[in-house]
Amino acid sequence: MEVVLTADRTLMSNHHGKEFLGFGTSAPPNWLPEHLFRYLFFPRIKSVGGLPWQAPYGLRKIEAKLLDEGFDVKTVYPDSIDRFNPKVIGISVMDPFGWGPSSTTFAGILKTGEPYLAKYFRMMLESDSYRKAKAKGARTIVGGPGAWQFKFNQKFMDKYGIDTVIIGEGEHEKAVEIYRMALQGKELPKFVELKPSECPTLNEISEIKHASVNGLVEIGRGCPRGCKFCSVTLRPLRWYPYEKIEKELKVNADAGINAGVIHAEDILLYGQSGVIPDEEKQIKLNKLAKRYYKNLSWSHASFAAVASKPKLMEELSEIILDEHQSWWGAEMGIETGSVELAKKIMPAKAKPFRAEEWPEVVIQGAGIMKDCHLIPACTLITGLPEETEDDIIKTIELVDELKDFPSLIVPLFFVPMGKLKDREWFKKEDMSETQKELLINCLRHDVRWTREIGKIYFNKNVTLQAIRPFFSLFFKIIEWQGKRKEVL
Template sequence: MNTIDIVITSDRTMITNHHSKEFLGFVATAPPIALPEFLWMYICCPKPKVDEFGRPLEAPYGLRKIEAALQNAGFSAYIIDPDYLEKYVNSVKILMIGHHDYFAFGPPSSEWWLLTKKEPINRRSFIKLMESKAVGAMRKRGVKIVVGGPAAWQWLWEPELVDRWGIDLIIEGEADKAIVDLTQKLLNNETVPKYVSVGAKEVPSIDEIPLIKAPSVNGLIEITRGCPRGCKFCSVTLRPLRHIPIDRIIKEIDINISYGIKHIVLHSEDVLLYGASGIEPNPDAVLKLHLEIAKKARGIDSMSWAHASLAAIVYSQRKYKLITNVSNIIYSDIGQKYLGVEVGIETGSPRMTKIIMPAKAAPFKPEEWPNIVEEAFAIMHEHRIVPAATFILGFPGEEPDDVLKTVELLDRLKNYRSIIVPMIFVPMGALKSSEGGITGLKFSVEHAEAMRVAFWHTIKWAEDIMNNFYLNKRIYAPLRLLLKAFMWYAKQKVSKVEKTMLPRLETRELSLLSLESKDTSVFSCME
């Protein structure tokens, strides 16, 4: 093991299991506020269990796929915890690094950074990794350095760091198949492009996607890839929808269970579209999947969904009572009391819905979007499904009235248990070359009001969720205490902002491209 040819790794904000609570990972997208950095890291990114070789028990699912693809091809490749990289400095030939948000340009990191002008923890942690003694020694030895993952596009915004850190290859997109040939070329010292993008026509087929060989963080298992809705701001919709067969899903669940991982996260851009041929749910396929998982009830404690679309929630419940039937399986057979899921509100404006994401509401009309959102929240509340929801500010072409429509919708959601987080538009997907958002948001009174309403909504429900659902076990008491301390601090600061800053707030431009300026942040009293 001390002579691994290919080391796969990331920084501490990625190589962690977030206390077995995946949503705590979002804390790593913020700078430490009101707490020392080490306590902030304790909340979101505790060190994982590792073996004597530095291999973490759990690792990010995407890295596990790359590890499996390379091992299947005969390469000596393993995921190694960042604290153990020095063991392999003298033997490794290729260092591969993946990340969800290398430089904090993605949501919600960019929001925290823009509003506080403090670097989020994930960016600081990644830079610390790249400047570490171990990575520096590998670079000096001539080790090839490959970076990829969902945030590969961010390297295009940091060309000086590509040179400074000696990056040999940046690969964007689904790399399960492409990484094998590129790795062989690098080992043979053949020339490879500096930047490789795996397009929609080059993505691996189902049979070309490898099964993981070791546990994923919190038991995350993908059930689909791609999305058919075509939202212009999303890069996932650029790839075709593919469904992972149930037998392959169960095999990966079995791998996690065999290592003692007792949680399952079903990963999909829309769990309710599993087995569907388009945007209309296939209730039989969804029920069959959950029934097969329920057979593993003795080996698991709980499960959650990565994402579900609000339109699919409404349509499937109206037509098939699918939410009722699936939640009955989860609560009765698996024995858990609630289901967590991420959902996207994006906007409360029918006009913006029609322009940016017309199929997000399908099979309903874009004009119905606000009503669909509220109905979906009511359905989730009734079925003890706890959503972490997002909405986006700063879309290209956004007008003040569009933001006010979002504020009106947020007010309609106040009685439904949920976390609602504002995000600032990031140029991705079909809007990759667009201006605005994090590259130049005209932050207005309307934006501030949307953030204010979302904050108090989340504060209202966060304690209920912590005490009764998400962190209600005794083992999580220290985490609850720290999070409640942060919430108390945040309430005091936001109350101060409401009294002293919002009444005199004027429209101003925010941009990650000018963060080195000496201007104060929008909410400077949060610092």
């Protein structure tokens, strides 16, 4: 075989069909025994002959591109790399060293070592399967959202025989050329860093040929809001036509997936170059997805878009909610409750409202979502270079205001990315008493709502109902360890 594509087993899992449980992979080993933790958060995906039933969407995209370019390629389970005798091994990474925002936050609370996602990535490179393929001369190319981390850990590349790391969207011709060069035995560059202008066009992005984890299907790339701490915003905005989206929905549905996620940085802005959702496009898009998936969720949306179209949200809830689902989920960024900080780091996040209105936009959006049964996992960022104690207090006040909003609020430590990529990392040792208070408040909110949301999150699924107490136990452990180690 010319090329096999793979990812470590924390990524090669569908997390019991619950995308949000994937967050658990960024936790470090804790009081739950590892085999139990693995089963709870990243159970092994069903595979036949080393080929997984579902694979991470990013891998499926590269697989599709390479197939369209005439390569002999398969996506394989990580313990089956050698079985296919590959000349090139392509690996997708999300957070290979545990330096991403959720891993560093977990580490700040639990303080107990290498997160699972980093551990299992390393273990994959130490496995017999990988080592045997390398001994036969296979070359290794790494890409994916976490590829930037290798710039700071080149020794690791040498140690595990990683030839090239591609940073950027892997369908670009420059990235595909690296696979050709690898097969031809040519000398490879250590890094290929694609500039924001070097992004594939819509026509260059192939449609997936095999099922993706949790039926995830992209509807577009890029974001027009331009937050300073975000790398997505540097790339051009591209929306896929309905036909392209439908082809991928069909691939997943044909593979037996009937619950899925549509993915974009803001689903509500589908087809728009600005920040106001279009009713007709939204209705058409959600009806289309619902035709293939009995249970539909959104990857991301924004408070501002929700707040700008309450009537549309009501209509969308009527399309999405039915006898198969009583709520739907999305990830949404609050980031801060401070108007002053919002103006500095994310002036367009509140648009079409003014940045000065940001906290009210969040509260208004929360009210609309509560009425529509959209339950989000919200993120906050603390440790931003320009954040003051007063900004943190404002965020604490906003979290208090949201106490009756069915949601999870996940505080993340600042990691230098986007336009702030040259700024200092936030270190957990630098956490102030006010930041600890913010973490405590979020944890209280999450403990309360995890209990409530858990009742409907795991409903109807017998396996998940049976293991639900263990998830509750995990949350209790976080709370207890946080208190014991005097972080909380």
